[in-house]
Amino acid sequence: MSANALVIAPNWIGEAVMAQPLLALLHQREPSLRIDALCAPRTAAVFRAMPEVNEVLELPAARRRLAQLGGACRLGRRLRSREYRRAYVLGDAPGAALAALVAGIPERIGHRGEAHRLSINRAHEPQAAGALPKVEHYARLAFAPREPLPGSLPVPRLQRRAERERAVRARFGLGDAGPLIVLCPGADQGPARRWPTRHFAALANLLADEWPEAQLVLLGSAGERPVATEIAALSGQPVRNLAGETGIDDVVSIVSQAGGIVSGDTGLMHLAAAFGRPQVAIFGATDPRHSPPRSPRAHVEWLHLGCSPCFGRDCSLGHLDCLGRIAPATVFDSLSKAMRFEAAGIRSVR
Numbered sequence: 001m002s003a004n005a006l007v008i009a010p011n012w013i014g015e016a017v018m019a020q021p022l023l024a025l026l027h028q029r030e031p032s033l034r035i036d037a038l039c040a041p042r043t044a045a046v047f048r049a050m051p052e053v054n055e056v057l058e059l060p061a062a063r064r065r066l067a068q069l070g071g072a073c074r075l076g077r078r079l080r081s082r083e084y085r086r087a088y089v090l091g092d093a094p095g096a097a098l099a100a101l102v103a104g105i106p107e108r109i110g111h112r113g114e115a116h117r118l119s120i121n122r123a124h125e126p127q128a129a130g131a132l133p134k135v136e137h138y139a140r141l142a143f144a145p146r147e148p149l150p151g152s153l154p155v156p157r158l159q160r161r162a163e164r165e166r167a168v169r170a171r172f173g174l175g176d177a178g179p180l181i182v183l184c185p186g187a188d189q190g191p192a193r194r195w196p197t198r199h200f201a202a203l204a205n206l207l208a209d210e211w212p213e214a215q216l217v218l219l220g221s222a223g224e225r226p227v228a229t230e231i232a233a234l235s236g237q238p239v240r241n242l243a244g245e246t247g248i249d250d251v252v253s254i255v256s257q258a259g260g261i262v263s264g265d266t267g268l269m270h271l272a273a274a275f276g277r278p279q280v281a282i283f284g285a286t287d288p289r290h291s292p293p294r295s296p297r298a299h300v301e302w303l304h305l306g307c308s309p310c311f312g313r314d315c316s317l318g319h320l321d322c323l324g325r326i327a328p329a330t331v332f333d334s335l336s337k338a339m340r341f342e343a344a345g346i347r348s349v350r
Helices: 013-018 020-029 041-048 063-067 069-080 094-102 134-142 162-171 197-210 222-235 248-256 267-274 328-339
Strands: 005-008 035-039 053-058 086-089 107-111 122-124 180-184 215-218 260-263 279-282 298-301
Touching: 005 020, 005 094, 013 020, 013 041, 013 134, 013 267, 020 035, 020 134, 035 041, 041 053, 041 248, 069 094, 086 094, 094 107, 107 134, 162 248, 180 197, 180 248, 180 267, 197 215, 197 222, 197 260, 197 328, 215 222, 248 267, 260 267, 260 328, 267 279, 279 328, 298 328
Parallel strands: 005 035, 005 086, 035 053, 086 107, 107 122, 180 215, 180 260, 260 279, 279 298
Antiparallel strands: none
8 A cells, every 4th residue: 555645855964864753753643654755865865764764755856856847747747646645845845845736645734935835735834044953843744833842852763774784884895893983074064164174183093092993984975075085194094085985875874883973063963863873063153052963872062152153154253263172182082982882962062
């Protein structure tokens, strides 16, 4: 029997992770509900790791193509045979909402917006920009419009796939004797959101001294490879630079088994938290009080200087103190605590 609810997924890894509590709530409230997820390729692997998802329908092209009327209509006709009763439209992709309308899905649920004026028929009023963290923003769709959220919500949780994890380690020659410690420089986010390369390199040296049996891995996009290469060279350690060499399925399988992971405020930060991996999240220009990694095994490093958060890509003051003054030894100590299973929780914001 076809699934009877469709989640039209957001287009970014972090937002996909933060949508998982919505699916958990839907399943709690209606255990018989079968949920499919319609995803762009970059988030499909994330939804495949959600136990609530029955089937992942992967879009063949970038989501922006759906904004074209013809593409949305063709997709809607393909979806019609699945006889969905409800569609949950996450994000602001007008073509995706239109496809749900063309598919004849009776109830189309989302946040009211210009793009959804005609396509959504159970509309939640949008909050002011940044008023709600994404977890709460998406979770509202499990309830009636204007119904208050409960006092507590599920936290994002993803399911590991051991066979896939072993296959990825074998394919990249990562071995299985020691833990993987993953460093994610996140260069695409801009200098004000990226811990300095010299600090990552110094951290790699500290980690290699403490855990000589560990495999140090650099993850990132092809655009982040130059920064990852610089980190590896500065460290002088045999760091495995996989930036630009992995697909999103590979990234998910590497992060899911990481013995420790260090990142900035990126999608991979949320991915690691959802898998419950020991991690340190380094914040500079952004605010961990808004969308922190929701895991008791996550430690947050944030100096909360007078100029932070500014949410810029570049430091308007030219010093990058919000990141440069977070010392490698501090991050090393935090990661060591997380890797040794000390349930210190998320570090209180200073």
